[in-house]
Amino acid sequence: MSQPPIGVIGAGTMGQGIAQVLLTSGFDVRQYDIADEQLERARGAIDKGLGKLVAKERLAETDKVAALARLSTSTALEDLAECEVIIEAAPENPDLKERLFRDLSALTPDAILASNTSSLSLTRLAAVSERPERVVGMHFFNPVPVLKLVEVIRAEQTSDATVARVEALAKALGKTAVAVGDSPGFAVNRLLVPMINEAAFLVQEGAATPEAVDEAMKLGAAHPMGPLALGDLIGLDVCLAIMEVLQEGFGDPKYRPCPLLKRMVAAGYLGRKSGRGFHVYDERP
Numbered sequence: 001m002s003q004p005p006i007g008v009i010g011a012g013t014m015g016q017g018i019a020q021v022l023l024t025s026g027f028d029v030r031q032y033d034i035a036d037e038q039l040e041r042a043r044g045a046i047d048k049g050l051g052k053l054v055a056k057e058r059l060a061e062t063d064k065v066a067a068l069a070r071l072s073t074s075t076a077l078e079d080l081a082e083c084e085v086i087i088e089a090a091p092e093n094p095d096l097k098e099r100l101f102r103d104l105s106a107l108t109p110d111a112i113l114a115s116n117t118s119s120l121s122l123t124r125l126a127a128v129s130e131r132p133e134r135v136v137g138m139h140f141f142n143p144v145p146v147l148k149l150v151e152v153i154r155a156e157q158t159s160d161a162t163v164a165r166v167e168a169l170a171k172a173l174g175k176t177a178v179a180v181g182d183s184p185g186f187a188v189n190r191l192l193v194p195m196i197n198e199a200a201f202l203v204q205e206g207a208a209t210p211e212a213v214d215e216a217m218k219l220g221a222a223h224p225m226g227p228l229a230l231g232d233l234i235g236l237d238v239c240l241a242i243m244e245v246l247q248e249g250f251g252d253p254k255y256r257p258c259p260l261l262k263r264m265v266a267a268g269y270l271g272r273k274s275g276r277g278f279h280v281y282d283e284r285p
Helices: 013-024 036-055 061-069 094-107 122-127 160-172 188-204 210-220 227-234 236-250 259-267
Strands: 006-009 029-032 071-074 085-088 112-115 135-139 149-154 176-181
Touching (some): 013 036, 036 061, 036 071, 061 071, 085 094, 085 160, 094 112, 094 122, 112 122, 149 160, 160 176, 188 210, 188 227, 210 227, 227 236, 236 259
Parallel strands (some): 029 071, 085 112, 112 135, 149 176
16 A cells, blocks of 8 residues: 655745755655645756766666656645645745644644654644644754754654654655754854854954955865855755844844845845855856
8 A cells, every 4th residue: 555645835945955855765755735836836846856866877877757746736725635745845945834733733633743843842833733742843954965863853842753754754755853852043054154253254244255264264174065155055045034033032132144145135145046146156046
């Protein structure tokens, strides 16, 4: 008997990556987004990503065709009703996520609802659900097909069975699950994004250029990518949102977002996805 499909909410960069990894691991995927155009772009991006695996001889052409055949898309949330696990990768907006979790808990009362949130409270999301014990964090990292980590975040209400299920799913995807508590920013982003924010302060103060900051950290700290290039990859809007969550959650001035970062986001300079951030990019991903 075939397994129920896994739902993916959101067809942006993270939703695309999560769907691709699920497909290459043999799962059927139902991807939801509010816009048909975004779903079409996501299918094209997944096709391109699978094509790169074929070119590198990590995936057979027949397996690529089979993987794409397991992907179905929809703009109707009701089409996720048969899913036993739904991974939410919507924009990092608490009101939006809470509305989705409220709707999904009524639509799929027995499903595990896993959020890919990078910083928001899972306990707060679970509180709006009719089945809070089935709500959990499943935080992937960009680019999802490459990076092995999945932070598994337990809300105050999350059951042991739910944690075990998502840890098993992460393992089935070839990922390593690391359990962390429900604290603002969790583990990685609480450490990483303030570093990116501090790098932005260096640029704002004229202490160093973006190129100098990134080269210094690559050569002096053995980082494979400089903090500002990494911020561009993550999305400067996402970095700003995480800093705001940290500032609100801890009330500590050390988490004050850099004014330059705020101005860049306001200007639409979001990094790779907009073609310009702390660096300029010829092509968008």
